[in-house]
Amino acid sequence: MELFLLAAALVVVAGAGIAAAVLLVRQRRETAGLRAQNAALARGLDLREKELRHLADVRLPELMESLHNPGLRVTDPLHDLDREAPAYGQAMRTVTELFAGSAARVRERADLSAKSTLRAMMRAVQSLANEQQLAISEMQERHDDPDVLEGLLRVDHMNAQLGRRAQATAVLCGSWPGQQRSASSMSDVVRGATSRIRDYLRVNIQGPVNTAVTSRAVEPIVLTLAELLDNAARHSRPDTTVEVNFQSTHNGVAIMIDDAGVAMDAEELGRAADLLSGDASVDIHRLGDPPRVGFAVAGVLAARYGFRVSVDTRSPYGGVRAVVFVPAALLTDVPGERAPEPAAASRPAAQGPAPAAEAGAPATPGGLPKRTRVAVAERPAGAAADAGDEEAPAAPDPGARPPARPARETAAGLGAWQRGTRSGRASAPSDAEGPGIESKDLRP
Numbered sequence: 001m002e003l004f005l006l007a008a009a010l011v012v013v014a015g016a017g018i019a020a021a022v023l024l025v026r027q028r029r030e031t032a033g034l035r036a037q038n039a040a041l042a043r044g045l046d047l048r049e050k051e052l053r054h055l056a057d058v059r060l061p062e063l064m065e066s067l068h069n070p071g072l073r074v075t076d077p078l079h080d081l082d083r084e085a086p087a088y089g090q091a092m093r094t095v096t097e098l099f100a101g102s103a104a105r106v107r108e109r110a111d112l113s114a115k116s117t118l119r120a121m122m123r124a125v126q127s128l129a130n131e132q133q134l135a136i137s138e139m140q141e142r143h144d145d146p147d148v149l150e151g152l153l154r155v156d157h158m159n160a161q162l163g164r165r166a167q168a169t170a171v172l173c174g175s176w177p178g179q180q181r182s183a184s185s186m187s188d189v190v191r192g193a194t195s196r197i198r199d200y201l202r203v204n205i206q207g208p209v210n211t212a213v214t215s216r217a218v219e220p221i222v223l224t225l226a227e228l229l230d231n232a233a234r235h236s237r238p239d240t241t242v243e244v245n246f247q248s249t250h251n252g253v254a255i256m257i258d259d260a261g262v263a264m265d266a267e268e269l270g271r272a273a274d275l276l277s278g279d280a281s282v283d284i285h286r287l288g289d290p291p292r293v294g295f296a297v298a299g300v301l302a303a304r305y306g307f308r309v310s311v312d313t314r315s316p317y318g319g320v321r322a323v324v325f326v327p328a329a330l331l332t333d334v335p336g337e338r339a340p341e342p343a344a345a346s347r348p349a350a351q352g353p354a355p356a357a358e359a360g361a362p363a364t365p366g367g368l369p370k371r372t373r374v375a376v377a378e379r380p381a382g383a384a385a386d387a388g389d390e391e392a393p394a395a396p397d398p399g400a401r402p403p404a405r406p407a408r409e410t411a412a413g414l415g416a417w418q419r420g421t422r423s424g425r426a427s428a429p430s431d432a433e434g435p436g437i438e439s440k441d442l443r444p
Contacts, residue, residue, distance in 0.1 A: 047079055048088055054078050055092065063100055067107055111281070115173035122170035129163040157195070164196040164226055168297045171223070172282060177301075181218035185334045186253060186326075189213050190244055193225035199233035202241050209246045209253055210334060217330040220301040224309060227294040228257050228322045236261030236319055243317075252327040260317035272311050278303025306330060 058075050066072040081089025136156045143149055171177060184192070187208040194203045213221055232242045240260040247254040264272065275282065278299035287293055298309045307330060313321040 044085060047085060051077055051079065051081070051088075051092065055095070059096065060099060063096060064103055067100070067104055119170055119173040119175050122166045122173065122175070125166040126163060126170065129159055129166060132159050133163070157200075160196045161198060164223065167223060168227060168293050171300055172293055172297050177219045177223060181215055181222075183212050183215045183332050183335055184218050185212045186246060186255070189218060189222055190225060190255065192222045193229055196222075196226040197230040197233060199230075199238070199242075202233055202238070203229055203244060204241045205244045207246050209248050211248070211253055212332050212334045213326065214330050214332050217305050217307070217326070220305045221307065221324065221326065221330075224298045224301050224307075224324060225255065225257075227297055228309070228324070231294045232257055232259035232261065232320070232322065235259065240317075249325075252325055253331060255324040255326065257322040257324075258315040258317055259319040260315065261319040263314060263318065264311070264320060269312055275299045276302065276309045276311065 054075075054077070059077075062072065062074045066074055077089070077092065079085075081092060133156070136152055136159060140149060140152050140156070143152065167177060185208075187205065190205055194200045194205070197203075229242060229244075236242065236259040243256075243258045245256045245258070247256060272295050275295040276299040278301075282296045282300065287296060295311075301307075302309045307327060308325040309322065310325075311320055311322045313323065315321040
């Protein structure tokens with residue numbers, strides 16, 4: 001009996017030990033599973049925390065910057081979220097897409113608002129510049145004094161530069177050039193552009209071609225050339241020239257502008273190519289301080305009117321060559337010019353009407369010339385002797401310095417020069433804007 005009880009006790013003890021062992025193994029397994037689960041949760045939490053910090057510190061700023069610079073690449077996440085945390089990765093993509101869309105809309109609204117404000121301001125400046133131009137022109141016609149006329153010409157040139165800057169800014173903000181022009185020869189188009197820059201004396205025009213630009217494209221090409229010429233002059237030494245050449249092709253004419261300034265590196269050439277292509281909208285907030293609008297304006301006008309501008313060629317003088325290619329669709333025949341009137345044949349003093357009548361000078365009722373102060377001041381030195389004056393001046397010394405040109409003749413020459421340069425840029429202002437109404441960087 002005792003043996004039986006002992007055996008039964010041993011069996012119970014063994015069963016209890018086995019049960020305890022099973023429970024211990026199960027507990028260890030559960031503990032290991034919990035530890036692994038805790039480790040995975042901790043790793044996932046650490047992954048999410050790192051990705052969130054990386055998103056805030058790196059990816060979102062780069063995403064914001066890429067909205068202004070399309071070529072900028074946004075950094076990828078630190079981990080393979082599609083494999084390690086698919087749901088979290090999808091949530092991160094949703095956040096970045098929402099942020100990019102919101103930022104793009106905010107930037108677009110800010111850009112449109114800024115452009116609208118600038119466009120309205122430039123319209124007012126253009127209107128004042130046009131009114132000032134008319135006042136200057138009237139004063140130039142009214143004054144004959146060479147000193148006064150010289151000052152008026154200087155003011156007129158500065159006003160032309162001011163008008164070009166306002167016009168370029170307005171075009172960059174979505175406005176039309178705002179001026180109506182008639183068809184002009186290629187040489188007049190380049191001269192008109194030259195008259196709108198500060199260093200116009202440094203521009204050398206060579207080899208004109210016998211063709212003209214159509215009416216709708218004259219002002220856009222003039223404004224584009226003015227910006228490129230000003231850019232070339234500003235980025236080259238003041239003792240060098242800016243060469244302008246023409247090259248006729250089978251489908252248009254190329255206007256080549258060469259400077260002897262500083263060449264552009266690869267990064268600058270790439271940015272210039274983007275601006276000159278006119279494909280993307282120009283962000284006026286990223287044009288520098290002061291703003292460099294030359295290439296941007298040229299790109300906008302080229303894309304709008306159908307010509308091309310490039311600066312990817314090196315100038316033979318070590319600087320930059322800018323090429324404006326005008327296609328045949330924008331070219332026409334040179335407008336006919338009025339033939340000069342034949343000069344009146346000279347006659348002896350004893351034949352025909354009196355000299356005063358031939359020159360249109362004032363005369364008495366009997367046809368005799370009437371003496372005036374201006375006529376006396378501008379009469380040649382030998383005229384008094386020919387007319388029989390009692391006290392004729394002595395014959396001039398052959399070695400003496402020739403007399404100065406009369407004041408009226410000098411003023412007339414300055415006026416003719418001014419009218420010639422003004423013909424390249426003078427036009428009737430128009431307040432209307434739109435495709436049917438036509439209308440003046442800098443280097444990045």
